[in-house]
Amino acid sequence: MRLKRILKWTASAVPLALILWGFVAYWMSTNDCTRDVSAPNNPMKAIRYCEYGSPDVVKLDEIEKPAPEDNQVLIKVRAASLNAFDAYVIRDTWLGRLIFGLRKPRDARLGQDVAGQVEAVGKNETQFKPGDEVFGISRGALAEYACTPERALAAKPANVSFEQVASLPLAGLTALQGLREGKIQAGQKVLINGATGGVGTFAVQIAKSLGAEVTAVCSTRNLDLVRSIGADHVIDYTKDDFTKSDERYDVIFDNVCNHSFAERRHVLNPKGICVLAGMGGAGVKASEAIGRIAGNIFTARASSLFTDQKFAQYRTKSSKQDLTLLADLIRTGKITPVIDRRYKLGEAPEALRYLNEGHVRGKVVITVEQGNNI
Numbered sequence: 001m002r003l004k005r006i007l008k009w010t011a012s013a014v015p016l017a018l019i020l021w022g023f024v025a026y027w028m029s030t031n032d033c034t035r036d037v038s039a040p041n042n043p044m045k046a047i048r049y050c051e052y053g054s055p056d057v058v059k060l061d062e063i064e065k066p067a068p069e070d071n072q073v074l075i076k077v078r079a080a081s082l083n084a085f086d087a088y089v090i091r092d093t094w095l096g097r098l099i100f101g102l103r104k105p106r107d108a109r110l111g112q113d114v115a116g117q118v119e120a121v122g123k124n125e126t127q128f129k130p131g132d133e134v135f136g137i138s139r140g141a142l143a144e145y146a147c148t149p150e151r152a153l154a155a156k157p158a159n160v161s162f163e164q165v166a167s168l169p170l171a172g173l174t175a176l177q178g179l180r181e182g183k184i185q186a187g188q189k190v191l192i193n194g195a196t197g198g199v200g201t202f203a204v205q206i207a208k209s210l211g212a213e214v215t216a217v218c219s220t221r222n223l224d225l226v227r228s229i230g231a232d233h234v235i236d237y238t239k240d241d242f243t244k245s246d247e248r249y250d251v252i253f254d255n256v257c258n259h260s261f262a263e264r265r266h267v268l269n270p271k272g273i274c275v276l277a278g279m280g281g282a283g284v285k286a287s288e289a290i291g292r293i294a295g296n297i298f299t300a301r302a303s304s305l306f307t308d309q310k311f312a313q314y315r316t317k318s319s320k321q322d323l324t325l326l327a328d329l330i331r332t333g334k335i336t337p338v339i340d341r342r343y344k345l346g347e348a349p350e351a352l353r354y355l356n357e358g359h360v361r362g363k364v365v366i367t368v369e370q371g372n373n374i
């Protein structure tokens, strides 16, 4: 009797506590935009999104210039680049609100990929000094200045522009680490689905530099582009379905994940690996993306427990070692970033609208000039 009463009380108390927690969490979630209303003492221009929504919510604001913490580097930003992630975070979706802040985005800054000059260093910083040219990952890269830990940066090769290295970090790391997940080896047949976006254009070139035979899947207008960056074979997805082919691949690097587990298994070698890198880029609708994520986790990954063909999922990690490796590939001309369009910092909303169309060829770069020409 007593146990029954306890269970009954728990059953009604838990949902009530959750509703109360949700209510408090919702109203507590806020960001710098509402806190920092006074004029900044040491101002800089930065792109922020204070609310969720379309790229219209993205604004060029004047905010306090950041100061580096002990292990951080302050970078005078010369160029940044956009990734599908920057388009996803501003969207108003329930999943986004759960991750990035219930009522408002907790962190209003935007941008990940940065390239620029070191302006100042924290007291524990030993590798870089003011004036050094660097690139890497920095939250809030769409700004005149950004702070990031030294471990998220590498030295910029002297023979490469700021715009070129700014396009490299997240997309290059995703391509490199994903191909590693696929245990890629020289001579193997590798298929890259979604070969012409930010990640895909680097994946094609890195796979070629590792000695693979590369088949690129893209739309008609991009066939020449993928050939120009080294693809050995091309498949136009508007005319042919790669999963219906008689060819077999050792590695499928899948940026789109728009085919089922069984369909992809059909074109994988008996011990092949399908790397689940993404779900279609900035153009994909939230509802479609969630379906593809669920398909990846519940069908592809789970089913691959029972076969020798593996479906591997991974999360890109910021790695100084890998950034240095990418810097070396770009310095020696083994990879060349494909830059589709360039925008000024103040034009970030327009750049995000273009990214959202879903057919970027390579990367969209934001150039950052100091002063009024923003």
Ligand SMILES: NC(=O)c1ccc[n+]([C@@H]2O[C@H](COP(=O)([O-])OP(=O)(O)OC[C@H]3O[C@@H](n4cnc5c(N)ncnc54)[C@H](OP(=O)(O)O)[C@@H]3O)[C@@H](O)[C@H]2O)c1
Residues within 6 Å of the ligand: 083, 084, 085, 170, 171, 174, 193, 194, 195, 196, 197, 198, 199, 200, 217, 218, 219, 220, 222, 237, 255, 256, 258, 276, 277, 278, 279, 280, 281, 282, 283, 314, 315, 316, 358, 359, 360, 361, 362
């Ligand atoms: N695993 C991770 O930790 C991680 C990290 C970063 C990014 N990602 C993911 O990687 C994916 C790719 O990112 P991205 O920056 O390369 O995106 P993106 O620049 O927006 O490119 C998406 C590409 O997908 C192609 N595409 C669209 N529909 C297609 C189809 N049916 N078949 C073949 N290709 C198709 C588009 O080419 P067309 O113009 O020819 O249609 C476009 O080139 C995203 O889903 C992103 O979220 C994952």
